[in-house]
Amino acid sequence: xxxxxxxxxxxxxxxxxxxxxxxxxxxxxxxxxxxxxxxxxxxxxxxxxxxxxxxxxxxxxxxxxxxxxxxxxxxxxxxxxxxxxxxxxxxxxxxxxxxxxxxxxxxxxxxxxxxxxxxxxxxxxxxxxxxxxxxxxxxxxxxxxxxxxxxxxxxxxxxxxxxxxxxxxxxxxxxxxxxxxxxxxxxxxxxxxxxxxxxxxxxxxxxxxxxxxxxxxxxxxxxxxxxxxxxxxxxxxxxxxxxxxxxxxxxxxxxxxxxxxxxxxxxxxxxxxxxxxxxxxxxxxxxxxxxxxxxxxxxxxxxxxxxxxxxxxxxxxxxxxxxxxxxxxxxxxxxxxxxxxxxxxxxxxxxxxxxx
Numbered sequence: 001x002x003x004x005x006x007x008x009x010x011x012x013x014x015x016x017x018x019x020x021x022x023x024x025x026x027x028x029x030x031x032x033x034x035x036x037x038x039x040x041x042x043x044x045x046x047x048x049x050x051x052x053x054x055x056x057x058x059x060x061x062x063x064x065x066x067x068x069x070x071x072x073x074x075x076x077x078x079x080x081x082x083x084x085x086x087x088x089x090x091x092x093x094x095x096x097x098x099x100x101x102x103x104x105x106x107x108x109x110x111x112x113x114x115x116x117x118x119x120x121x122x123x124x125x126x127x128x129x130x131x132x133x134x135x136x137x138x139x140x141x142x143x144x145x146x147x148x149x150x151x152x153x154x155x156x157x158x159x160x161x162x163x164x165x166x167x168x169x170x171x172x173x174x175x176x177x178x179x180x181x182x183x184x185x186x187x188x189x190x191x192x193x194x195x196x197x198x199x200x201x202x203x204x205x206x207x208x209x210x211x212x213x214x215x216x217x218x219x220x221x222x223x224x225x226x227x228x229x230x231x232x233x234x235x236x237x238x239x240x241x242x243x244x245x246x247x248x249x250x251x252x253x254x255x256x257x258x259x260x261x262x263x264x265x266x267x268x269x270x271x272x273x274x275x276x277x278x279x280x281x282x283x284x285x286x287x288x289x290x291x292x293x294x295x296x297x298x299x300x301x302x303x304x305x306x307x308x309x310x311x312x313x314x315x316x317x318x319x320x321x322x323x324x325x326x327x328x329x330x331x332x333x334x335x336x337x338x339x340x341x342x343x344x345x346x347x348x349x350x351x352x353x354x355x356x
Contacts, residue, residue: 042074085113085135093133096162104166117162119170121177127200129169131162147200148172149179149221179203179224182259186217189260190271191279193298206233208272208282212302212311213238219259227253227262235302235309242267287342288317301349308343319349 033050035043043050049070057063093112097105100117106128107116115131127146134140141156144165154168186192186205193214194206206216213234220226230246232239249266257265264270272282283292286299287310299311301318312318322341323329329338340347 039071042071042078046070046074085137089135089137092138093162099161100163100166115162117166117169119166119173121170121173121180123177123181125173125177125180125200127169127173129165131165144169149176149201149203176221179219179221182219182224185258185260189273191274191277191282193282196293196296206298208279209234209242209269210238210272211282212284212299212309213242214282215242215263217259217263225255225257225259228259233300233302235306236304237306242269284311286311286313286317288312288321301347303340303343303345303347305340305343305345308340308345310340310342314349315351318347319351323347323349 033054050067053066053070054063057066090112104117104119105115106118108114113133113135115133117129117131119127119129121127129144129146129152132143132145134142138160139158141154141160142165144152144154146152146169150172152169152172154165156164180200183198183203183205186207187198190205191208192198192205193208194216195202195204198205203219203221204216205219206214208214213232216231216233218229220228227250232243232246245267249268252266253262254265260271284299285292286294292298294313294316297313297315299313301312301314303310303312312322318341319336323336323338326338329336331337334351336349336351338347338349339345
């Protein structure tokens with residue numbers, strides 16, 4: 001006998017032994033409900049409702065209909081349970097994929113509700129958009145996501161299809177083609193320190209200039225050849241001359257030239273490249289934790305003494321592990337003053353003010 005769930009009421013008579021008949025109908029006064037363990041688990045918490053429905057059902061058919069309603073409610077309340085789409089959902093989806101082209105489909109899950117479509121821009125870069133379909137598709141708009149530096153906005157109506165999603169996505173990636181071309185040039189011709197593995201959504205690059213000197217540039221996706229937001233990182237005696245040149249020559253920036261060429265002209269420098277330098281030349285380990293990467297962060301604070309120049313991870317190492325425990329250190333607003341753990345010369349750490 002299978003695992004069973006018993007629903008019992010007082011004064012019950014088993015159906016297989018005795019029946020009580022009223023006006024020609026069989027009344028269920030007593031029953032014993034047998035079911036598999038999956039059904040028993042599904043109905044957990046609904047036993048009193050099953051008992052009530054059973055007590056008021058006039059016959060077996062009525063009770064089965066009541067039980068079906070209870071099971072539907074129980075299924076909807078199950079965590080991670082999804083409503084099964086109607087058959088036309090699948091037929092329409094196949095039709096739309098065929099219309100779009102099977103070569104555009106990179107992935108579809110076994111539930112036919114999550115798809116990944118590819119789109120190639122004019123430079124041959126492949127981009128992927130993930131489409132999560134709702135059970136009432138296409139009446140309900142799907143959720144779309146992609147690796148982009150700008151918000152992905154898809155215009156949708158009940159008459160829209162996968163082809164309309166793909167065409168809108170293609171127009172968007174084509175509009176960003178120049179932005180990615182700028183970043184591709186930077187990645188190819190300079191040593192990028194951060195991010196370690198840039199994605200298509202990353203618009204920031206930290207570029208090595210020299211030993212413990214770098215520049216962080218934030219490229220505008222909509223205007224990629226305009227002067228980017230720049231932040232020079234390194235010891236003050238190295239950074240100050242570069243900052244002065246950047247401020248003095250800013251007017252020379254030419255939007256018709258590449259970002260790299262403009263930065264070379266404005267700061268009057270040559271960037272180390274993979275063709276001329278090894279990356280290990282710029283991968284100086286932190287003087288406190290003795291590692292280069294710490295939780296994906298690289299050293300971004302350098303001792304200002306030219307004879308020292310030791311790099312540190314600012315937030316964790318030099319601030320939390322060193323200056324906060326140093327009796328002689330002091331703080332004024334978001335600036336902390338102390339001594340270098342290597343040369344004991346003054347060191348200043350400017351902490352970012354948390355956003356409200």
